[in-house]
Amino acid sequence: MNNILEVRGLSVGIRDGKKTYGVVDSIDFEVRRGEILGxxxxxxxGKTVTVLSILGLTGEGVNPTGGQVFFEGRDLLAxxxxxxxxxxxxxxxIIYQEPMSSLNPLLxxxxxxxxxxxxxxxxxxxxxxxxxxxxxxxxxxxxxxKVYDSYPHELSGxxxxxxxxxMAGISAPKILVCDEPTTxxxxxxxxxxxxxxxxxxxxxxxxxxxxxxxxxxxxxxxxRVIVMYAGKIAECGKTExxxxxxxxxxxxxxxxxIPTMRQKGQPLxxxxxxxxxxxxxxxPCPFAPRCGICTEECRQQVPxxxxxxxxxxxxxxxxxxxxxDPVPGGEQGA
Ligand SMILES: Nc1ncnc2c1ncn2[C@@H]1O[C@H](COP(=O)(O)OP(=O)(O)OP(=O)(O)O)[C@@H](O)[C@H]1O
Ligand SMILES: [Mg+2]
Numbered sequence: 239m240n241n242i243l244e245v246r247g248l249s250v251g252i253r254d255g256k257k258t259y260g261v262v263d264s265i266d267f268e269v270r271r272g273e274i275l276g277x278x279x280x281x282x283x284g285k286t287v288t289v290l291s292i293l294g295l296t297g298e299g300v301n302p303t304g305g306q307v308f309f310e311g312r313d314l315l316a317x318x319x320x321x322x323x324x325x326x327x328x329x330x331x332i333i334y335q336e337p338m339s340s341l342n343p344l345l346x347x348x349x350x351x352x353x354x355x356x357x358x359x360x361x362x363x364x365x366x367x368x369x370x371x372x373x374x375x376x377x378x379x380x381x382x383x384k385v386y387d388s389y390p391h392e393l394s395g396x397x398x399x400x401x402x403x404x405m406a407g408i409s410a411p412k413i414l415v416c417d418e419p420t421t422x423x424x425x426x427x428x429x430x431x432x433x434x435x436x437x438x439x440x441x442x443x444x445x446x447x448x449x450x451x452x453x454x455x456x457x458x459x460x461x462r463v464i465v466m467y468a469g470k471i472a473e474c475g476k477t478e479x480x481x482x483x484x485x486x487x488x489x490x491x492x493x494x495x496i497p498t499m500r501q502k503g504q505p506l507x508x509x510x511x512x513x514x515x516x517x518x519x520x521x522p523c524p525f526a527p528r529c530g531i532c533t534e535e536c537r538q539q540v541p542x543x544x545x546x547x548x549x550x551x552x553x554x555x556x557x558x559x560x561x562x563d564p565v566p567g568g569e570q571g572a
Contacts, residue, residue, distance in 0.1 A: 241308075242412055242445050243269040243292070248305035250284075250291045250469075252516055259516040261287050262469045264305065269413065274439055274446040276460030276477070278453050278492070282513040284469040285449045289415050293330060294322055309413075327354070331406035335418040337398035341390040347374075348386035351405050373404040377434055396427035403434060407442075414438065415447045420455065432459050453492050457481050462550070465489045468513055468524035475551035485546050485553035488525050523556070531557050 250262035262284045269275050277285050290296045292307050307314045352370045374382035377400040420428040439446050464474045473486040484490045491509035511528040526536040535556050544558045
């Protein structure tokens with residue numbers, strides 16, 4: 239099977255007193271074996287809620303209200319808790335934007351990284367130490383012995399993020415979920431951590447879900463991209479298609495707001511307005527209030543699911559083709 243994860247009609251609700259608001263609305267996507275899949279969208283679009291719901295890690299009051307999430311054919315949402323915990327421990331790992339929140343400040347790094355081996359295997363202390371040191375070297379930490387004996391606060395942000403990668407990798411997971419892992423880092427360190435994620439992906443064939451609000455970062459790293467807006471998928475496709483020939487006006491707006499990506503001569507623009515809060519999503523197309531090419535039907539009817547000429551390029555928009563310069567005469571191209 240080519241897909242390691244299949245998300246089908248996933249909806250997520252947030253409970254507020256007696257009311258439940260939809261925060262993720264019937265989304266479909268898949269993660270292929272060995273690929274790096276990006277999820278991009280402005281703050282508040284539902285990227286984090288989507289992946290945390292898939293993993294069953296959402297907080298109080300945030301719950302899936304429909305859909306299925308198949309990991310290697312088994313529905314994570316319908317699974318018994320113990321079974322799911324086992325998959326989460328061994329086969330799917332997640333790293334977050336702020337590593338400090340996931341590290342125990344009172345434990346030395348070597349101890350924390352080696353903990354799963356101590357609990358789940360019969361390896362001796364010496365074997366565990368050797369394996370942890372190898373992992374720390376694998377994530378390009380310069381002086382693994384020193385890092386091994388350090389406390390989290392003694393390391394820089396970039397070093398801590400490398401430690402998180404080492405921890406995520408200790409069980410050799412099949413999927414690595416990265417939620418804005420480089421947002422808090424300076425540009426150079428950011429590039430190094432991205433390189434490391436790519437190395438990891440190539441070396442072990444790990445599938446990666448990489449979340450970012452920054453399309454420029456996604457462009458550097460990902461094979462395919464999902465563009466999310468207000469809890470729905472706006473568009474998905476190969477990265478080069480999404481960046482080069484976006485079909486959704488929201489994606490076009492995201493691209494036009496990145497200085498290095500806009501077409502020569504085009505003014506730098508940003509999308510007017512902001513992502514509606516979960517209590518304020520009324521139009522069938524949530525982007526309608528901010529959209530430059532919105533028409534009456536966008537406010538009346540749910541956007542159609544359009545298969546674009548390029549393979550795997552899908553757009554949810556009444557005006558997708560107009561926005562993307564359709565192939566003349568409706569031909570599908572060579
Ligand atoms: N526990 C919660 N209680 C109430 N609202 C929540 C909760 N978690 C998320 N939300 C709301 O759900 C929406 C989506 O949030 P989410 O964190 O998934 O966005 P995001 O795309 O990850 O944004 P960012 O780029 O800022 O991380 C937001 O409007 C947010 O305010
Ligand atoms: Mg988030």
